[in-house]
Amino acid sequence: REEREALEKSSKAEFIPYVKMWSSLLTQPLPKIKRASLDIEVASPDEYHIPSPEEAEHQVIAVSIYGSDGRKKVFLLKRGDHSLGDSKIDEAEVLFFEKEESLLEAVFLEMLDYPFIITYNGDEFDLNYLYHRAKNLGFTEDVIPINLGRDQAWIKHGVHIDLYKFFANHALKVYVFESKYVENTLNSVCEAIINESKIEFEGSISDLPILELGRYCFNDARITYMLTSYNDDVVMRLLVVIARVAKMPFEDLGRLGVSNWIRSLMYFEHRRINALIPTSEEVSARGTIYSTAITKGKKYRGAYVLEPEAGVHFNVAVLDFASLYPSIIKVYNLSYETILCGHSECRSNIIPETPHWVCKKRYGITSLIIGSLRDLRVKLYKPLAKKYPPGSDQAVLFNTISQVLKVILNASYGVFGTEAFPLYCPPVAESTAAVGRYLILKTVDECRRRNIKVVYGDTDSLFISGAGKGEAEKMIEWAEEDLGIELDLDKVYKYVAFSKRKKNYLGVLPNGNFVLKGFTGKKSNTPKVIKDAFYNVVGILSKVNSQSDFEAAREEVKKYLKGITDDLRKKKIPLADLSFNVMISKDLSEYVDTTPQHVKAAKQLERTGRKVKGGDIISFVKTTTPDGVKPTSLAKPEEIDANKYIEYMKSTFEQLLDALGYEFDEVIASTKLEDFFWA
Template sequence: MSGSKGSVRFCLIHADYVTNGEGEQERPVIRLWGKTDDGKSVLVTDKGFLPYFYVQHDASMSEADLRLMKNRIMEMRVEGRGPVKVERAKLNLLGRPVKLLKIYVPMPADVNKFREALKSWTDIEGAHEYDIPFYKRYMIDKGITPIGWIDAKGRPFKDDIKADIMLDADSIETLDKEGYPKLRIMAFDIEMIRTKGDEKVILISFVDNDGFSRVVSAGDSRSGGVRPAGSEEELIKQFVSIMEDRDPDMIVGYNTDRFDFPKIAEKAWDYKIPMVMGRDSTHFTFKRRGYISAAQIKGRVHIDLYDFIDNIMRGGLSTEVLTLSRVAQEFLGETKDEMKWREIEKAWEKDQAKDLASYCLKDSEITLKLAENLLPQIFEISKTTGQLPFDVSRMSYSQLVEWLLVRRAYSVGELAPNRPKFGEIRTRRNAAPYTGGYVHPPKEGLHEKIALFDFQSLYPSITITHNVSPETLDCKDCKASERDKVPESDHYFCSKKKGFVPMVIEELVNRRMRIKKEMKKLGKRTSEYKRLNNRQFALKIIANASYGYYGYAGSRWYSRICAESITAWGRMYIKDVIKLAEDEGYEVIYGDTDSLFVKIRTKKEARNFLRKANNTLPGVMELDFRNMYESGIFVLSKSGSAAKKRYALIDRGGEITIRGFERVRRDWSDIAKNTQEKVIRAILKDKSPEKAVKAVRRIIESLKKGKVDKEDLVIHTQLTKGIDEYEQIGPHVVVARKMKGYGQEVHEGSTISYIITKGAGSISERAEPADYASAYDPEYYINNQVIPAALRVLSGFGYTEDDLLGKKRIEQVSLSDFVK
């Protein structure tokens, strides 16, 4: 069979490489993992692709000198190995042609070894594309897209690998085919306790999308359908065997990179249990990703949903705390009971296996549902950027943009600029901030009949319209008529030749526009509509992230001037539209970066103004009319300066929108947020400031009497650096240290949840982890949370702290006196 020809069509879900041969004959073997339409698992190998990098040589070198250089390179030996071949290449670097030698080497690790060896050669001016991982290099060069379909032809083979079809490819072709096959997805969750100073894994739950469901315990009890393992050691062994038996294509979890997998790995190490979970019988490993390490399993895709939500989805959520329960409530409309560490420990001590099993199983069930909800979006981002689901689920916005640009650069003959070194990144980060978007100061108070307008993708539109790209900046070849001058600056951009980055962004924007047109023809409940909606979401977030990428310190295409220029045009356009509104006789209440709020009485007037505004805008710039609001509250900051995005609005349907208040910020307790929301609702919906004051007084009274639930008092603050790096020790740092003492995982990026308790000492000293806090300090919550949050709104209506504390009689206030 190994000598016969065969072929397979499959959907690519993962890629990696292994090595084959020894010594000078050692070569990499690309492995493509996937699934066929009829559910068969696939492994396709490719032994014919070699790693390479480029070196740039002096463009004036003679033919004879160039041949001599090629020969010298071919004669090199690094650790006993030489290059495989050297070719000439001519590509563009930031729009300028450069002459290169393309050096193929035996192994991926040889790329940097040979680059280092060539650094001292005086006739070599630099190396390029030496830092692209080998499996990514392969997908870029072959034009392969993850979650895309491939037709592979070659020789079938057999091996000790868990795959239904194995093929050593002679040829690889991409197919124009949509959708993806059903993948077996396994969700899991672990529960731990701390006993005698040590942590112990007590339960592991498993749920997959084929109906499999199981809870395994380290104890002996069978109650509640629990499968007893009898010991922690046996529990870890069963974790491995269940994963092996169920053979999932994807393993999903929530915070599994930081918690579940590291804890399981620790225990496996202690018990000397081989963690053989890969389809090729390899151990799972940890792959460094920023300040965390991602658990990687060969032949299977591990997705930590927490990473994806934290990096990509967080901005669209109303919850500030990314617990599984809060996130599930937003995405699924489903909640789950929470058990604190102490409650889990007590339940385990009392042998309440049924309750614990139900709790643990629910976590896996919700995680699976969340995965089924989010994986289509992850897959579309993967297809758009050309990066594996494993990678994109852990990438930041800037990384998504970068890898799309790297991939697209190859297809148009552009070299990807090298990543900056650490010193350069530090210099970029330490540079003084540049001017951002324009904020038109809000007219404080209550306003009626408000129209909201905003620019459609303002910064991407500016990038496209004005051709903002590093290689078009201050172009020396441009005639004066071809120079697009930046406002408030001496810089300009060439309008003659399309820049690389604007070209890529325009492709994204145009694709999204075409998709949205298609979506209008479809029913919102159809699978095709949902698929296209996920695709347009992927295109949107990457296009919108492109502006930030210019200013991202680690960017390959970094350009501070490009970033500054985009914001300068942004300020110009918002000011121009504000002036147009005022010239038309309308009052502008507030404007911020890409949006403005205008007093307009009817939708017809709003649309007429929109048409006039768009007639003044160039290129792909476009203003949108978003909504009409019956009334809205706008406030200034505590210092009296413009409060960026701090307003509350109510539309004709009674829907309230709140932006920038404590109600939508994570560093305030729920009691403060809920108080503020009640105040806003009383004013906007009930037209009654007096009702708002009474509501605040009731909440203060409840706090004094100790009747407020502990959950409403929790304050959440994220650690923005390591605990030991803080010079000013705030409450969250104190609590983080206490949590670490209790054996809990705490690191940069962790959200610290705490309550301010009664007692002596500073606020920081009285902060306790939410799970361990007992009696709260009512005076702190009244004076530092509830009253400031309420007065942020009510002070504009003449109320003071004494009014809220009941020291004065509530004055009757007419809202009409405050309508602007």
């Protein structure tokens, strides 16, 4: 209460009602939500084929439900040609069924006990398949607790949350989960977030002994549930707070992007204050753009980026403008109805680096909403989260609120600056970017005036090298006094290795953890051998503590990569580690104009008699055969095109090696006579 009252006293009169409104709403207790996760397994005759939910031609052979009330059940279909096996599922009650219809009836009844059903890709598969399979078996609509929309599945008695779409949300992935995972699969997300994984097996799911199948299915339901329960139900708490801020129902939150959250919030506020919601045409006609875009495809000049000083820099501090663009929107009163207002006395209130002026007589709706949320996060909830003991109810609540506001605020500039957004106003977007450039350049100039070395700058952050804590604190004081903007000491790296490219660097923290920006080794379609090599190299570099350590690590990296390329030339790498795994997005007959590599591999599989459908995952390797690729299952080690993989390694590592001071070609240069015989 004291902190909130202090914030109210420091706020301008126009913002106080918003601070009171938001703080009253957001500090309400977060409910414990009764829920259950659900996972199904289907008898598919082909281990490479994902059964079609719409056709639902194969039996549902296992379903697991993992409830927040302690109930855990596995529903298994007895099949005469399959043994039970000797696996145990100690944690759950196991129920056997002679008929598939009886199994589905029991599952549907169990679902009715939970107001929230949690799945991982349930929109596309689990609930979708259950609905169509039940219809195929003669179930009537009134006994199926599922409804289907165009691209989502609903449950009639409550709420269905598809975690696949939640964790695939880019804003949440970056600002809440800190890009800990690259792929959005259940296994990748669980390994990164809760240190759990799916159970591995060989062959087809249909061939597993019945109890082993049940153990596999139950584990999927268990780890899906754990994604909502870890860290004191943090994901469920996030959903509650997002719903409160965005004024949206739960089911929409996980499926729609942050731009829809902000649109819903803005429209709600218009209705609350009895203001007409303008059409997108009315808003976009407020003014024109004067700057010239540097980035292709953009309408106006964007953020300022200071070219990185390539190489390695030790003791690098990152100065971060606290919610820079939301701060600009608030401080400069940027909103579609305040920019280029009709008051002659406001025409002198010019936005830096633009011909646009902004109203001095009243605050705009965007400035009030975004500005008040920004102040609440920076001045109230973020400090409160640190005030209370970690793990306490207060700390969890305030940290959750702070995270949600961070997501919405950090996305707000991008949303308001996107033409597709209904409240997109060109001069507001241009002005926001212009002020951002102005503030960053002023700060760079001040650093240089104080003899502080700036090695990189991007959008709302400056990387300074060799500055002590005292110098950083003085810069923070200067920014608040001279610019009216808050500057934070975001983090301090042991060292940062920059490539010559923008937005590409490796930063190593004092605890050995590392931050990677922009490197292709993180891409999800990278073969395992190259992905593993990339992270092993980063692991070597993360142990560096001094310049001498760094020189030794450079040589170790060079030697390690040379070993990988030698193994590629000598065909020593297992085919599975060389595989690319790509989904066929449509039936093969529909690929007419172009034939991508995974389609070439799929057509080879068809010629062997295997049926390939849209949705199948095709595993293939690059070969010296006429097609240039072969399905992994048909390829031989001697057919592998080592040069293609070495080229892929080069594209993956050249940015990182650039920062280390040498080129990939130096790594693969043959130094021994026998190497020439393997090239």
